[in-house]
Amino acid sequence: MDAVFLSRLQFGAAAFFHFLFVPLTLGLSILVAIMETKYVKTGDEDYKRMAKFWGKLFLINFAIGIVTGITLEFQFGTNWANYSKYVGDVFGSLLAIEASLAFFLESTFIAVWIFGWNKLSPKAHAACIWIVALASNISAYWILSANAWMQHPVGYVIRNGRAELVDFFSLITQKFAVLSFLHTVSAAYILAGFFVMGVSAYHLLKKQNVEFFKKSFRIALTFALVFAVFEVVQGHLNGSEVAKAQPTKLAAMEAHWETEKGAPIALFAIPDEKHERNIVEIGKIPGALSMLAYHNMSAAVVGLKDFPKEERPPVLINFIAFRTMVGLGFLFMLLTIIGWLKRNKLEESPRFLKIMLYAIPLPYIAIEAGWMLTEIGRQPWIVYGLMKTTDAVSPIAASQVLISLIAFVIVYSALGIVDFFLLFKYARKGPEEAAA
Amino acid sequence: MLLNIWFFLWGLLWAVYFMLDGFDLGLGTLLPVLAKNDEERRMVYNAMGPFWDGNEVWLITAGGVTFAAFPTTYAVMFSSLYAALLIILFALILRGVTFEFRNKVDKPFWKAVWDWCLVIGSFVPALLFGVAFANIFKGIPIDQNGVYHGTLFTLLNPYGLIGGLLFLFLFLVHGSIWLSVKTSGELHERGLSMAKKLWPVVLILAVAFLAATRYYTHLYDNYFQKPVLFLIPVITVIALVATRYFTGKGNEWKAWFASSLTIVSATFFGVAGLYPRLLPSSLDPKASLTIYNSASSPLTLKIMLGVALTLVPVVIVYQAWVYNAFKHKLTEDDLAYEEAY
Numbered sequence: 061m062d063a064v065f066l067s068r069l070q071f072g073a074a075a076f077f078h079f080l081f082v083p084l085t086l087g088l089s090i091l092v093a094i095m096e097t098k099y100v101k102t103g104d105e106d107y108k109r110m111a112k113f114w115g116k117l118f119l120i121n122f123a124i125g126i127v128t129g130i131t132l133e134f135q136f137g138t139n140w141a142n143y144s145k146y147v148g149d150v151f152g153s154l155l156a157i158e159a160s161l162a163f164f165l166e167s168t169f170i171a172v173w174i175f176g177w178n179k180l181s182p183k184a185h186a187a188c189i190w191i192v193a194l195a196s197n198i199s200a201y202w203i204l205s206a207n208a209w210m211q212h213p214v215g216y217v218i219r220n221g222r223a224e225l226v227d228f229f230s231l232i233t234q235k236f237a238v239l240s241f242l243h244t245v246s247a248a249y250i251l252a253g254f255f256v257m258g259v260s261a262y263h264l265l266k267k268q269n270v271e272f273f274k275k276s277f278r279i280a281l282t283f284a285l286v287f288a289v290f291e292v293v294q295g296h297l298n299g300s301e302v303a304k305a306q307p308t309k310l311a312a313m314e315a316h317w318e319t320e321k322g323a324p325i326a327l328f329a330i331p332d333e334k335h336e337r338n339i340v341e342i343g344k345i346p347g348a349l350s351m352l353a354y355h356n357m358s359a360a361v362v363g364l365k366d367f368p369k370e371e372r373p374p375v376l377i378n379f380i381a382f383r384t385m386v387g388l389g390f391l392f393m394l395l396t397i398i399g400w401l402k403r404n405k406l407e408e409s410p411r412f413l414k415i416m417l418y419a420i421p422l423p424y425i426a427i428e429a430g431w432m433l434t435e436i437g438r439q440p441w442i443v444y445g446l447m448k449t450t451d452a453v454s455p456i457a458a459s460q461v462l463i464s465l466i467a468f469v470i471v472y473s474a475l476g477i478v479d480f481f482l483l484f485k486y487a488r489k490g491p492e493e494a495a496a
Numbered sequence: 497m498l499l500n501i502w503f504f505l506w507g508l509l510w511a512v513y514f515m516l517d518g519f520d521l522g523l524g525t526l527l528p529v530l531a532k533n534d535e536e537r538r539m540v541y542n543a544m545g546p547f548w549d550g551n552e553v554w555l556i557t558a559g560g561v562t563f564a565a566f567p568t569t570y571a572v573m574f575s576s577l578y579a580a581l582l583i584i585l586f587a588l589i590l591r592g593v594t595f596e597f598r599n600k601v602d603k604p605f606w607k608a609v610w611d612w613c614l615v616i617g618s619f620v621p622a623l624l625f626g627v628a629f630a631n632i633f634k635g636i637p638i639d640q641n642g643v644y645h646g647t648l649f650t651l652l653n654p655y656g657l658i659g660g661l662l663f664l665f666l667f668l669v670h671g672s673i674w675l676s677v678k679t680s681g682e683l684h685e686r687g688l689s690m691a692k693k694l695w696p697v698v699l700i701l702a703v704a705f706l707a708a709t710r711y712y713t714h715l716y717d718n719y720f721q722k723p724v725l726f727l728i729p730v731i732t733v734i735a736l737v738a739t740r741y742f743t744g745k746g747n748e749w750k751a752w753f754a755s756s757l758t759i760v761s762a763t764f765f766g767v768a769g770l771y772p773r774l775l776p777s778s779l780d781p782k783a784s785l786t787i788y789n790s791a792s793s794p795l796t797l798k799i800m801l802g803v804a805l806t807l808v809p810v811v812i813v814y815q816a817w818v819y820n821a822f823k824h825k826l827t828e829d830d831l832a833y834e835e836a837y
Contacts, residue, residue: 123596127589148567149792156560160807168550174548224793454575455643464582481679
């Protein structure tokens with residue numbers, strides 16, 4: 061095991077873990093802000109209890125998201141020194157702006173929100189959680205622009221033996237950045253919606269605090285429904301952007317070997333990378349891949365065989381990750397539509413509530429699958445078409461990385477267990493009793 | 497010019513980080529010594545409560561700015577200090593989650609575990625930041641290609657250790673004073689008397705560090721070339737004496753500001769001596785990373801300067817607002833507050 065492999069594993073594990081917590085932060089901050097705003101507008105104490113109850117879960121989750129984000133920023137230097145040297149002129153500024161623009165706001169005002177219930181007017185207090193919500197989402201924009209640049213580098217020239225910035229504006233306005241932002245935050249909003257619906261379903265099934273959780277459920281339902289529908293439509297745009305910008309990723313995620321016109325999509329297949337073919341293909345839809353990629357049933361789609369072997373990403377994992385993400389995406393739309401139809405008779409639909417309770421992990425799986433596709437599908441490039449991952453690593457001993465990787469796994473697992481334990485504990489406990 | 501401004505800003509961001517998070521790290525380390533029971537321990541946590549998270553972002557910004565303005569330095573420094581840096585980060589992770597987790601389960605064992613996480617998570621970064629910066633001042637064994645020829649233990653040389661201890665004790669005094677800023681009664685007194693007790697240690701370490709700097713580093717070269725720079729260590733010493741003076745007078749706010757100035761000027765003592773280097777090489781002066789050979793392109797530096805000059809003042813304004821809003825001394829009401837740590 062060399063330093064490249066171990067560093068990839070370490071960055072992957074750290075990012076994977078980080079992103080177990082970030083989506084809930086992005087979405088739940090908005091939901092809590094909506095609840096608290098309703099409290100400010102109506103004066104209904106129930107909404108205040110709601111903001112506090114969901115706010116508590118938000119904070120337990122938030123803590124881990126914050127602390128694990130720091131290690132990611134620093135790992136570009138510790139493990140990917142050659143990458144940082146080569147592209148830092150372009151890439152570094154995005155991270156620095158994220159910290160000074162968004163992270164400061166988020167971290168400062170979350171504390172004001174925690175400690176300010178009695179100190180600030182209700183309006184000012186609600187403003188704090190809006191600032192946190194806004195800052196988290198702005199933060200996501202900068203991070204995703206940085207990631208988009210790795211997927212589709214723009215606005216630079218090669219000069220002085222490195223990539224140098226020539227057009228800053230294009231980094232943050234390029235289509236890839238905008239699309240991946242919309243795609244990621246919508247997924248996060250769906251996840252947060254399902255989280256709130258799932259926990260509410262648990263209490264509704266137990267017939268505890270029924271009114272409280274019906275209200276919570278409906279707020280989350282509307283939110284999740286809007287973004288579940290949006291995500292399906294938007295995801296399609298993402299797909300065609302990938303087709304244009306990253307043809308190898310497209311070919312890998314569809315296990316598409318031969319260049320052909322009117323390329324089909326197989327719903328299910330078992331790719332055999334060694335022999336460059338699929339062993340089994342079931343449910344072939346003719347022309348669907350051409351349609352997806354170029355909005356034209358008969359357009360030609362380049363197959364994996366027409367790319368040099370050393371420039372192809374792994375096929376099987378991307379193929380599975382893509383199907384998992386898309387399949388679940390459609391399921392979320394279906395479930396939220398069903399929820400919408402049942403929104404006024406939730407207590408009478410225990411089966412649906414049970415499904416929603418057990419659906420809590422599904423958006424997590426969909427989001428992680430999406431990220432695996434994004435990152436593994438980009439391989440062997442760290443910056444698509446510009447720099448290979450193998451050239452990006454720091455000149456450090458593999459043994460050192462192995463030790464830190466083990467430390468990551470131990471510390472993060474322990475934290476993850478504690479955090480999920482606390483989330484369960486407080487989710488099951490339910491809200492504080494209303495003041496008499 | 498642009499490079500010089502960025503060098504200054506680079507030093508400033510680290511100095512502000514040490515000044516702000518310094519008191520959290522110091523106070524966290526002293527938790528078992530300063531607090532005798534759960535109520536007092538909660539006072540300590542809540543004394544840092546509204547501030548620690550915002551303080552820590554200065555570290556992220558300092559890191560981010562190093563990346564954006566001096567990417568080669570960022571790459572070589574962070575990969576060379578690999579083990580030290582990751583240990584610091586793990587420690588900070590433990591410290592961060594402790595605030596959120598400790599009060600979530602009402603069992604003595606649970607709380608004791610998190611209390612130790614706070615202590616370790618504060619002590620380790622306080623010490624290692626000092627070790628790391630002393631080694632940066634001194635230079636580390638990097639070659640022309642930015643490859644580090646050493647291990648974690650290379651950093652634990654006498655000068656590195658003096659630097660580490662100096663940072664640690666500066667932060668301990670800084671944190672003790674902060675506790676007396678935020679509390680009244682017994683804790684307030686205990687904070688002040690701890691600061692008084694530790695102060696002579698800081699003085700000895702500071703003198704030892706200034707002397708060892710002459711022996712182990714080239715920092716004084718700049719000072720002899722521009723003697724006006726000697727004002728910086730003079731300010732450090734005056735601020736350090738003022739810290740003791742105001743602590744003795746029982747004026748905790750002035751003592752805290754004096755202690756803040758001590759930390760900022762101590763950081764700048766090293767930074768001024770480094771100029772124009774960011775990371776000297778102990779193997780070959782030509783392999784040193786400087787503002788000339790490790791900076792970003794002028795365009796990036798200009799954009800980032802615009803960003804920094806717009807945003808950092810705004811950050812300072814709203815963080816100052818938060819400090820002002822929560823500057824009151826903690827009472828039992830604060831502990832009874834539902835969301836308190």
